[in-house]
Amino acid sequence: MTTLLTEQIYYDNNQLQIEACSISSIAEQIPTPFYCYSKARLLTNITHCKEAFENYGIDIHYAMKANSNLHILRLMNQQGLGVDMVSAGEMRRAEAAGIPANRMIFSGVGKSETELRQAIETGICQFNVESAEELALLASLMNEYTRPVNIALRVNPNVAVDTHKHITTGTKGNKFGIEATQTLSLFRQYADHPLLNMNGLAMHIGSQICDTAPYHQAISRLLELVNILEAEGMKVSSLDLGGGFGIDYGDGQKLSFEAVAKTIAEATTDFNGKVVIEPGRSLIADAGVLVSRVNYVKQAEPRSFLILDAAMNDLMRPALYQAIHPLVAANTTDYDSNAQSSELKSSELKSSELNSSELKRSELMNVDVVGPVCESTDTFARDYPVSSRTKAGDLMVFLCTGAYCSVMSSGYNSRDIIPEVMISNDEIQIIRQRITQDDLMKFEV
Structure with missing residues (x-):
C-alpha cells in the first residue's frame, strides 16, 4: 500500500485540499480544466534533494523540460x-x-x-x-x-x-x-x-x-x-x-x-x-494536480465511459507512453459521509491508498476514463474504479501531474491551452493564463 497524498495535498472533511485551499473553491474561481501546484510541496522536495546531494558536494541542475x-x-x-x-x-x-x-x-x-x-x-x-x-x-x-x-x-x-x-x-x-x-x-x-x-x-x-x-x-x-x-x-x-x-x-x-x-x-x-x-520529475511531479470536471457518465458495454472536460491535449502522457495518473474525487461527501476519501485500485496501479477508509467495493464502478478529443488514444485509464455515484459536474483530480504534463499541452482540436495555478497557503495565483482560440487566431491573420 502506498499513499500518494501529502501534507500539502490531502483530504479535510471530504474535500481535497492543496495547502489551505480546497480544490472545489479554486474551481469556483478558475474554470476547469487547469493545472494546480503546491508551492510548499515543491519547496519541500527541493529541500530534501539538496539535503541528500549537497552533503556529498554534488551539484544540482533542474531538468527544465519537466516543467x-x-x-x-x-x-x-x-x-x-x-x-x-x-x-x-x-x-x-x-x-x-x-x-x-x-x-x-x-x-x-x-x-x-x-x-x-x-x-x-x-x-x-x-x-x-x-x-x-x-x-x-x-x-x-x-x-x-x-x-x-x-x-x-x-x-x-x-x-x-x-x-x-x-x-x-x-x-x-x-x-x-x-x-x-x-x-x-x-x-x-x-x-x-x-x-x-x-x-x-x-x-x-x-x-x-x-x-x-x-x-x-x-x-x-x-x-x-x-x-x-x-x-x-x-x-x-x-x-x-x-x-x-x-x-x-x-x-x-x-x-x-x-x-x-x-x-x-x-x-x-x-x-x-x-x-x-x-x-526534474522528482522535484516537481507530486507538487502538481490536474483538475477536471465530469462532462458525462456515458452508459456503454463492456464498461461505461467517464468523459472529462480534460483531454489528451492537456495531459499527453497516457497517450504517449501509457502512463497512469491516479484519479480521485475533489469532494467525496456524496460518496461516503464517513470517509475522508476513497481507496482506488486497478490492474495498472495494484493499490493506491489515498485515505484512511475505503469505499465499499459495492459502491465502486469500473469505467474507461476518457476526454472529448476525437481520437481513440484520448484515454486516461481503462477499467478504472470510481464511485458508482459519480455524475456529470463532479470535480475529478489527476495526481502527480507536475512534471511532463503542462509542458506537453497543445491546442489540438482547437482547444484552449489550459491555465496553471500556484497555491501558497491560502493564496491562489494564476502563473499561466488560459490561451484561448482568440489568442491563437491572432497569429493566423
Missing part, C-alpha cells in the same frame, strides 16, 4: 539550483527567470547552429555534446569567438533500465549519446583545441528509474573512460550523471534522493572533480 513555467524556474533559482536545458527556448526562459549563465548546462541531441551560437554568446557553463558532428560544428564556430567553452561528451553507456521503452535513453539503438570507443577518440582528437575545454563526461540513462543498480553500472563505465583518458595525460574534471529518479505514481515504486545520492557518492569516491545531477 519550464517561469514562476517554477524562479523558485529553483531562489533555491540556488542550476538548470539543464535542451533548447534555445529553455535557455531564454532560464535567462528570464534570472538564472545565471554559469549555472546553465545545454544538453540535447540536435542542437542547431543558431542554438549553439546563442549558448556560446550567453556564456553557459557546459555543453553536453552528443555526437561527433555536433562537436565538429562547435569547433568550427569557435573560430569566430575568443572565449573558451566547456565540453562534456555524453556517453551512451549501454545500460538497460526497467522503464518504458519510450523513456530509455542509455542503451544501444537510442539516439542519445556517443558510444564509448568513439568518446575516447573524440576526446583525444580535440584535447588540444584552444577554445574547447574537453573536461567532462556526461550520461543520462532514462527516466522513471526506481533502482540504483543501473546508475552504479553506468557510472562504473564512465569511470573506466576517465581512467583511460587520465592515464594518457588528459584531465576529466566533471561528471554529469543525469537524472531520471523515479517517483511513486501509485504502485509504491520510487527511488529516494538519499539512495541515489549514496550510490553516486560511493561510486565516485576516487573521482577528483565536480559531480552534477539533473533531477
